[in-house]
Amino acid sequence: MGEHGATDHTPALGRMRRFAFVTIRHSGASQGVTVRSQQEGELMVQRVRARWAAGLAVAAVTGAVVVPTVDGASSKTVDSTAKVKGLPSFSGTVSGKPYGSGKVRGRIDLPNLSATLTYSGGTVRIRGTVSDASPVKGTWRTTGGTGRYRNVKGSGSFSGSLSGTSATLRFRGRIKP
Incomplete structure (x- = not known):
């Protein structure tokens, strides 16, 4: 039992039973509500819970749309x-x-072709297929990463030149993050 003999452990309801003035904070602004009776206080709690549940539902639906956009940030050009x-x-x-x-x-x-590219934020692993050796041409795709690039996804093409045991290859395509 609570301090007033109540068995309800809901903090908002308990506060409303003890105080005649309740402050509700919403988006940084304060709004005063005067509670005249326990019944009005309980009705207010039900309304707050309903609004909170509706807000949570909207957040869940919006989050399902927004989170992939944030996590899967838009793709970037590879050059x-x-x-x-x-x-x-x-x-x-x-x-x-x-x-x-x-x-x-x-x-x-x-x-x-297989390669690991190491940057200050982590590594990106790629695999590729050489389709022509003179000049060198082919395609590449990511196979994973570490650190900042652990969820990397991307693909594109490469071209370049071979000279003895050295090569200069230009990679183009799209990658995220």
């Missing part, structure tokens, strides 16, 4: 150049959109 040495296993640098400068390590076993 990066990788300069590598040491074919078939290679290492080198990558620079360009959308992630800036980083390092790349990977392997080309014609027609397959």
Whole structure:
């Protein structure tokens, strides 16, 4: 039993039974409500609960639409150049959109290409298929990532030139995040 002999443990109802003035905060503004009787107080609690439930339902529906937009942020253009040495296993640098400068390590076993691109926020793993060797052309897709890029999704094409055991490849496409 509560302080007034009530068994209802609802905080809002308990406060209304104890006080004649209740402050409801909504969007930073205060609004005063005078409660004249316990019945009016309980009716007010029911209305508040109904509004809260309706607001929660709207938030749940809106969240279902908004959350994927936030988590799956809009895709970005990929326009990066990788300069590598040491074919078939290679290492080198990558620079360009959308992630800036980083390092790349990977392997080309014609027609397959696999690489890990390392940036300050994490890594992006890609796989590709070389469709033409002179000049080099092919397609790529992401296979995963770490850190900031753990949910990365993307694909595109690449082209470039091979010279002995080095290559310069330009990657284009779309990626998110």
